[in-house]
Amino acid sequence: MNAAIVHRGPDDAGVHLAPGLALAMRRLAIIDLSTGHQPMMTSDGVTIVFNGEIYNFQSLRVELKSRGYVFRTRSDTEVILNLYHAEGVAAFARLHGMFAIAIHDPRSNELILARDQVGIKPLYIAEHDGEFLFASEIKAILAALPGRPAIDPQAVWDYLSLRFMAPDRTIWAGIGKLGPGQMLRRNLGDGRQTIETYWRADLTPGALEPGRDYAREFADQFIAAVDSHIIAADVPVGAFLSGGLDSGAIVAAASQLGHRDFHTFSISGDGAGGDDELPLARAVAERFGTTHHEIRMARADYFDALDDVVRAFDEPYGDATGAALYLLSCKASEHVKVAMSGEGADELLLGYTRATDLATLAKVERRYGHVPRSLLGLAARFVSPDRASILRAMAKGGPGAYRRGMAAHIGWTISDAEKAAFWRGPPMVPSFDLVQGWYSLADTVNPLAQSQQADFGTWLVEDLLMKADKMAMAASLETRVPFLHLPLVEWCQKTPIEARIGAQGQFRTKAVLRDFVATRLPDAVLNAPKRGFPLPIFPWFAERLRDAGGYVPVSREFHNWISLDGLQPIVARACANERRALEQLWGIAMFDRWCAAYAD
Structure with missing residues (x-):
């Protein structure tokens, strides 16, 4: 298992054996390079392995010293271990960072797993023939099994619409994952276990407080977040830099804090045209004097990287930007570790x-x-299914439930009806029902906050953060995300809608962030429209389809799930360069590549 994830930690390895238990880890050394070896153990045998970083470990260390704990290392791992030793599982909620933690506690004869509050680091779990397995990547679990598990048909069905795995499942039947802010406690004697949520995001907006300076508060919180993400390292730290506000704000804050010898990394592709953000990224780098690195990717570079991307993800993943982030991470890892x-x-x-x-x-x-x-509910009986869903939602929740009724926050790539035309698997629960359920995650009637909560717990975790972790770690690089620093997240959760999108009649997305960058970033960046990823991926894909005379599957397993004849209308539109059809077919093509790598 440990050998399967050597890329996540090429610097060190360790194993802990106890009756009925084995823990192993790979270490990418970031903090305390010389004495931070894991597993780490207390004098009475409590043992930890841990992937991630804790940004408030220094203040927790001071507190624990005052309570009588003696430290043998300078690592954040030992802080977690002693905090757990002192406070038990209540310790996890006090950690500001990203983490997947496993603790063997012989005092209670338990194995305890915990995942960070937001879900930055993944943690997979499985049970086979009475053995409980866990790992940071699925490939480590697969290495411990005698054969491949069955593919979960519902996971495939939902993936075709989402382009990522649904939060409550993986592609493999019998392999699951802890959710953000969850911990698992397993009794090593009888095998009983529980999964509990120790922290939950709640983006219900607060009430606007006149006279309160939300912009200043955000600036203070954000600068502190960036500072914590830089100083919690004994190795060089850099930043991915696009031409947008978010990465530009990080670089601006780092410069304001006085951090020097800072490396930044940007990527674009041949033929990007108006989406090319390299000039904007370069302008930010020049303003703040970073050591700047650029990648100009050719079509062949992109498609040559796809097999590495598929193997790194372990599951089907249909976000077309994965290969670009992988290549950017490979470039960054030549200069920095974070x-x-x-x-x-x-x-x-x-x-x-x-x-x-x-x-x-x-x-x-x-x-x-x-x-x-009551009339809205009655009217739902006499209209089309899509409109009926909206009316039924409003009958329950009023007009504010409109977006829930249409599952509006997610950009559908393939609807349930479209999938039915080429699906060869068994009948499935509609993916539309799954997405509608995400809107109940928010304790608010505000439709924008409902959409925001749905994004935060699903798309952010299962697409963006999963991509950030797996593409960077495949290159032995650690990615840090200051916007998701827990104190900043908890501050943002309580803000009114006006702090997020501006006062009524003065619409501005990310209002407090725009206030922060207004005097810090170049005007060209401030005035640029929001763009997608700066690579012409779908035009490249259309060219390859036309060169091949259509779509040619590469795996045998693919045909057990998808009818190539039923897929032809989408293929024809994709060859004609229709953007939606290209997005649809891309997700299917990545499932095909995954089948070839893992299921054939």
Whole structure:
């Protein structure tokens, strides 16, 4: 198992054996390079292995010393171990960082696992023939099994719409994962176990407090977050730098804090055209005097990297930017061991919201706000299924449930009806029902906050953070995400909608972040429209399809799930360069590549 994830920790390895238990770890040395070896053990046998970083470990260390604990290392691992020794599982909620933790406690004869509050670090679990297995990547669990598990049909069905794995499952039947802010306690004597949630995001907006300076508060919180992510390292730290506000804000804060010899990394592709952000990234790098590195990727470079990407993910993954992040991480790892990234800003501060969204919600309120809910439910019987879903949702939750009714926050790649045309697997629960359920995660009737909560607990964790972890770790690079520093997240959770999108009539996405960068970033960056990833991936894909005369599957397993004849309408539209069809077919093609690597 340990050998399967050597890329996650090429610097060191360790094993702990006890009756009925074995722990192993690979270490990428970031803090306390000389004495931070794991597993680590207390004098009475409590043992820990840990992947991640704890940013408040120094203050916790001072507190624990005052309580009589003696430290033999300078590592954050020993701080976690002693904090758990002192406070038990209550310790996890006090950690500010990213982590997957395993603790063997012989005092209670337990194995305890914990995942960080936001879900930055993955932690997979499985049980086979009475043996309990866990790991940071699925490939380590697969290495311990006598054969491949069965593929979960519902996971495949949902993946085709989401382009990532649903939060409650993996592609393999019998292999699961701890969710963000969850811990597992397993009795090593009788095998009984529980999974508990020790922290839960709640993006219900607070009330606007007149006179309160939200912009200043955000600036203080954000600068502290960036500082903590740089100083908690005994190795060089850099940053991924696009031409956008999020990564630019990180570099601006690092410069303001006085950090020097700072490396930044940017990527673009041949033919990016108006989406090329290298000039904007270069302008930020020049303003703050970073040592800047650029990658200009050719089409062949991108497609040559895809097999490495598939093997790194372990599961089907349909976000087309994965290969670019992998190549960028490989470049960064030549110069630094840690790179900061801007994930989480959009999900925390409603960065995906558009002015048209507000106009639509206002229109819905005007049209349906006065209609009795019982009549909305009755009307749902006489309209199309899509419209009926919206009316039923509003019958239960009022006009504010409009977005829930249409599962509006997710950009559908393939609807349930479209999948039915080529699906060869058994009948499945509609993916639409899954996504609708995500809207109940928020304790609010505010439709924008409902969408935000759905994004934060699903798309952010299972797509963006999973990509950030696995693509960087495949290159033995650690990615850090200052926007998801726990104190900043908890501050943002309590802010009013106005701090996220501006006062009424003054719409601005990520309002407090825009206030922060207004005097720090170049005007060209401030005034640039929001762009997608700066690579012409789908035009490249269309060219390859036309060169091949259509889509040619590469795996045998693919045909057990998807009818190539039923897929032809999508293939034809993709060959004609229709963007939506290209996105649809891309997710299917990545499933095909995954089948070839893992299931054939």
